[in-house]
Amino acid sequence: MSGRRVLHIVTGLGAGGAEHQLRLLIAHMPPEVVSEVVTLTDPGVVADALRADGVPVTCLGMRGNRDLAALPRLVRLIRRGRYDVVHTHLYRACVYGRLAARLAGVRAVVATEHSLGEVQIEGRPLTAGARALYLASERLGAATVAVSPSVARRLADWGVRPSRIRAVPNGIDAGRFAFDPAARAAERERLGLAPDAYVVGGVGRLVPGKRFDALVRAFAEVADRLPRAGLLLVGDGPERDRLRALAAACGVADRTVWTGAAGADRLPGLLAAMDLFVSPSADEAFGLAVVEALAAGLPVRHVTCPAVDDLPPAEAPDARRVGGSPAEIAAEIAGIAAGTRALGAAASPALVTAGGAAAVPTGAPVRRVVPAAVRRYDIAHTARQVTALYDTLLDEASHGCPG
Numbered sequence: 001m002s003g004r005r006v007l008h009i010v011t012g013l014g015a016g017g018a019e020h021q022l023r024l025l026i027a028h029m030p031p032e033v034v035s036e037v038v039t040l041t042d043p044g045v046v047a048d049a050l051r052a053d054g055v056p057v058t059c060l061g062m063r064g065n066r067d068l069a070a071l072p073r074l075v076r077l078i079r080r081g082r083y084d085v086v087h088t089h090l091y092r093a094c095v096y097g098r099l100a101a102r103l104a105g106v107r108a109v110v111a112t113e114h115s116l117g118e119v120q121i122e123g124r125p126l127t128a129g130a131r132a133l134y135l136a137s138e139r140l141g142a143a144t145v146a147v148s149p150s151v152a153r154r155l156a157d158w159g160v161r162p163s164r165i166r167a168v169p170n171g172i173d174a175g176r177f178a179f180d181p182a183a184r185a186a187e188r189e190r191l192g193l194a195p196d197a198y199v200v201g202g203v204g205r206l207v208p209g210k211r212f213d214a215l216v217r218a219f220a221e222v223a224d225r226l227p228r229a230g231l232l233l234v235g236d237g238p239e240r241d242r243l244r245a246l247a248a249a250c251g252v253a254d255r256t257v258w259t260g261a262a263g264a265d266r267l268p269g270l271l272a273a274m275d276l277f278v279s280p281s282a283d284e285a286f287g288l289a290v291v292e293a294l295a296a297g298l299p300v301r302h303v304t305c306p307a308v309d310d311l312p313p314a315e316a317p318d319a320r321r322v323g324g325s326p327a328e329i330a331a332e333i334a335g336i337a338a339g340t341r342a343l344g345a346a347a348s349p350a351l352v353t354a355g356g357a358a359a360v361p362t363g364a365p366v367r368r369v370v371p372a373a374v375r376r377y378d379i380a381h382t383a384r385q386v387t388a389l390y391d392t393l394l395d396e397a398s399h400g401c402p403g
Helices: 017-027 045-052 070-081 091-103 128-138 149-158 181-191 212-222 240-249 267-272 288-295 326-343 372-376 379-398
Strands: 004-010 033-039 057-059 085-089 108-113 143-146 165-167 198-203 229-234 256-258 276-279 300-302 319-321
Touching: 004 017, 004 070, 004 091, 004 379, 017 033, 017 045, 017 288, 017 379, 033 045, 033 070, 045 057, 070 091, 085 091, 085 379, 091 108, 091 128, 108 379, 128 149, 143 149, 143 379, 149 165, 181 267, 198 212, 198 267, 198 288, 212 229, 212 240, 212 326, 229 267, 240 256, 267 288, 276 288, 276 326, 288 300, 288 372, 300 326
Parallel strands: 004 033, 004 085, 033 057, 085 108, 108 143, 143 165, 198 229, 198 276, 229 256, 276 300, 300 319
Antiparallel strands: none
16 A cells, blocks of 8 residues: 555544544554544544644534534545545444545445444444444445454344455554553552552443443442452543442442543553453453453453453463353452462462562562463554555455445
């Protein structure tokens, strides 16, 4: 590909997994791919980060899902930019972006499906109307990228032609998440967590679909048995106040730390501050936070995570799928915490600390060897696959091949 211009259209640029993934993808594209971004709404922290990276970001100022006046504005913007490829992300951007790109004369139009679960999309329940609109707009593009085999199967079950689906997994920069004891100490001091506290953590938007209420209840069940334990929740969203009230009602408000939305640059330190990562969400498209936690050497318990569940178990031995009830999650927290304390004097060969020593002083963090699963999800490989897809679509467009 030589000097191609790509416009990414995204629904919003708040601190979400898909938004951070977009920033990471753009950063790892080859230099001949020149990227720009349009966000339909919410130019949040990821917009600021993209601009700091040197990526132009335009906010369309869309006022809601039915703000049809945004469509001609988007068409004019695409025409002015003379883009070779339009790449859409998240539901609203896919619906409006694919139509606008076609009206503007762009034939190489690709969408990434980040958030299609079994019964929800982007944390909201799936409806017949949402599905019908999705399928109608999907036919306006040339291809749809599924971020996991599970999402690819769901798209095919919906009626998307398998020939139009490309499975390209999300990626991470694994080296950024390597355990750093200095970052652990700094974040714990910043958050008011004791150096020897056992910290259970979760990362994600505070929305109903992520089920952080189950994690709060689970932690409350074991709090009396783990007097030096704390709960660290990284993220923000509409459920914040309800979850805070729940923590208070369960008697663990003083042992629960809320960071709010945390930028990608801070996340490795926050993961370093944890001792166990729990993902209570029962419906995921990929499970990016789980992969990042594994890259940080954390033991992980998840209710569902296609990024791990689609792989042989040996590739992620420290990620275990568990039941989603508070009681089941609580049992896992108590068991892992007890096992970690029992290590006190020595680590097993499958465990390492930041210093790589065989002996683990009492209270020192124990970190697992980064599993093979993490190597599968290298962002550089993801970027190469997406670039190759752009090449294929542009070649098909130049030869008049149908989408």
